[in-house]
Amino acid sequence: MESLRIAFVYDVIYPWVKGGVEKRIYELAVRLARFHEVHVYGYKHWEGKDEIERDGIHYHGTVRVGNLYSGGRRSILPPLLHSLSLVSRLKGERFDVIDCQASPYLPAYSLRVLKEENVFITWHEFWGDYWLDYLGWAGLIGRATERGLFSFERHISVSQKTRLDLLNAGLRKPVYLVPNGIDxxxxxxxxxxxxxxxxxxxxxxxxxxxxxxxxxxxxxxxxxxxxxxxxxxxxxxxxxxxxxxxxxxxxxxxxxxxxxxxxxxxxxxxxxxxxxxxxxxxxxxxxxxxxxxxxxxxxxxxxxxxxxxxxxxxxxxxxxxxxxxxxxxxxxxxxxxxxxxxxxxxxxxxxxxxxxxxxxxxxxxxxxxxx
Known part of the structure; x- marks a missing residue:
């Protein structure tokens, strides 16, 4: 088995935040780290150095975040600052695989700026027109930002529903199904x-x-x-x-x-x-x-x-x-x-x-x- 250098990119990180996406990344990373070099990029939830190692995983903290929510919804400022930080932190790094979670979208655009080629976009859900229900006319920006990720070549979906949503929305690239799991x-x-x-x-x-x-x-x-x-x-x-x-x-x-x-x-x-x-x-x-x-x-x-x-x-x-x-x-x-x-x-x-x-x-x- 060829050893790979793998990076996962998201915003929040397990175990400091314990949602489904964070848990998926951790469970995959800790197992992949047995045979590969695995890095995780996200908010800096810990004190001390920006880079730490736990469970064989290299964690890279980008920005400090206080409250993730604003008005009951995820705030847009932390992902924006996180994405800008990624540009400097990933510049010059070389990974065989960068597995970037689709939402909150902006980090993926950082990888586009860096002209990273080995990017896999992992979709946990696809909102499409739901953006308009969620934000009204302002949802047009969210919908366009989401669809912009269709330009990437490699796509992973965690559910058959999301896979079909992407294909029905016009994604013309293969979407590989890799569901979530449990221990x-x-x-x-x-x-x-x-x-x-x-x-x-x-x-x-x-x-x-x-x-x-x-x-x-x-x-x-x-x-x-x-x-x-x-x-x-x-x-x-x-x-x-x-x-x-x-x-x-x-x-x-x-x-x-x-x-x-x-x-x-x-x-x-x-x-x-x-x-x-x-x-x-x-x-x-x-x-x-x-x-x-x-x-x-x-x-x-x-x-x-x-x-x-x-x-x-x-x-x-x-x-x-x-x-x-x-x-x-x-x-x-x-x-x-x-x-x-x-x-x-x-x-x-x-x-x-x-x-x-x-x-x-x-x-x-x-x-x-x-x-």
Whole structure:
């Protein structure tokens, strides 16, 4: 096997920020680092030197960032400063592979300025015309910036949905499918948490995740199931609003907000102590957390939104359910999943094993080395 010099480019970095994209990069990088030289470029979340080494990975911090969000949305200034910093930090460096995450787009343009040739654009989702719904007329700029990445030659998609979205939008280059994965051995080793629940949500507390929708669905269960227990794990700009909503709906005593969990094992432990994973996200490029929940033995209930790729991970009635986007249907589906959770456990685990990281990284290596 030929050893490669590989760089991953994104904005935030795991484990300092623990979202799905960051986790994917880390899991791939730590495995690729066994045989290759691996670098990760992103915001400087740590103190001290700009360059550090952890787990065999070389981390390069570009700019310091305080708050990632502005008005409930990702701020544009940090990615801009990060992209400008990349120009100076990557100048003169030579990599066999630069795997640049499509969003937030601007770092990819830094690579274009540097005339880097071995660039792979990894797409976690494709917004297209959704930019106009998100920002109004200002979304034209976002849409054009996103489509500008079509000029690169090599493209990777983490889901079949995103791959088809790109091709339908007019991308005329091959798009290689490399899904996200999970660490099956690690998940198996974790013991259940003492904080048990009937329903669990894990994710960032931002509008797109639909936690308000989840709370309203739970409120509909009160008459039939007054003693239900729900846990919402995660943090974000919506947290105070959601805690207030739970109290207003009369389910404040039924719902526990854990806040951000630093230890990944604590997330898995919560999953193993729950019975149903509720994931009403309206916009999801893949949904690693869905696979993690399945590997923990939970049926998953998600929503039928056209920008929710995680629904494609569900085999209806086998490892979960797909709900219409209304609270009544979601409430009914999570209740059915609760009743059938024991029967669905083995199927959920079996489907999840197809996404083991070792399988995923071998597929990615083959693609890198094919160029």
């Amino acid at each position: 099956i051995a690690l998940i198996r080793s974790v013991k259940p948490s003492s904080l048990e629940s009937d329903f669990l949500f894990v994710g960032r507390l931002i509008p797109e995740k639909g936690v308000d929708f989840f709370l309203r669905s739970l409120a509909l269960l009160r008459r039939e199931f007054p003693d239900f227990r729900a846990v919402i794990a995660g943090d974000g700009p919506e947290r105070r609003k959601l805690e207030s909503l739970a109290r207003e709906l009369g389910i404040g005593d039924n719902v526990t907000f854990t806040g951000f969990l630093k230890d990944y094992r604590d997330v898995i432990a919560l999953m193993k102590a729950s019975r149903v994973f509720a994931f009403p996200s309206r916009r999801e490029g893949f949904g690693i957390v869905v696979i993690e929940a399945m590997a923990s033995g939970l049926p998953v209930v998600t929503v039928n939104h056209n920008m929710n790729a995680s629904k494609n991970l569900i085999v209806e009635g086998k490892n979960g359910f797909i709900s219409a986007i209304n609270e009544k249907d979601f409430a009914e589906k999570i209740l059915i999943a609760l009743e059938k959770s024991r029967k669905m456990r083995s199927t959920a685990i079996n489907i999840a094993t197809k996404y083991e990281w070792e399988r995923i990284v071998k597929k990615l290596e083959r693609y890198y080395q094919g160029f």
